[in-house]
Amino acid sequence: MTGVVARLEKTAITPAGVPRQRFWLEHRSRQEEDGHPREVQVRLAVVLVGRKAELIQGLKEGQNVRVTGFLSRAGYKGEARDRVQLIAETLVPLD
């Protein structure tokens, strides 16, 4: 998914000592829905775990990036169960 880095958060360290870096990605594109063009917006939490957290170095809010990875629920209790996040496998700055 491509998008703009909307908000960078502080790096967190899990109880097992693993760094977890989260940022918010805003994606906009035009898609076709039932035969009609439509503007699409998505705001998605992207999480970088362990060594991947280093990919964030030098990244700035407002920068365009491309992220690949897999979707995962944000947690296992309460409303986090239904919240979706992207666990990043690659992160490439586009500007």
Next chain:
Amino acid sequence: MTGVVARLEKTAITPAGVPRQRFWLEHRSRQEEDGHPREVQVRLAVVLVGRKAELIQGLKEGQNVRVTGFLSRAGYKGEARDRVQLIAETLVPLD
């Protein structure tokens, strides 16, 4: 995305008279996170708009399906802004 139809909702009709059918998809898979295997779960709202709503016919809760489409925010106000849904382009039963 593949998954199980967790909950089928009633078909809604928009003010413009367009049918919108929503169901909840539960996906489980094993992925690699920072070099370690990990079980991944995602619970995602899937929305079928207009003629696509017909794809739901005969579909039952508990059935395995494959869905393709694009991610979109669920709404433009409040917490819906940060909720992600999948606008379906194809829906194929797997059993």
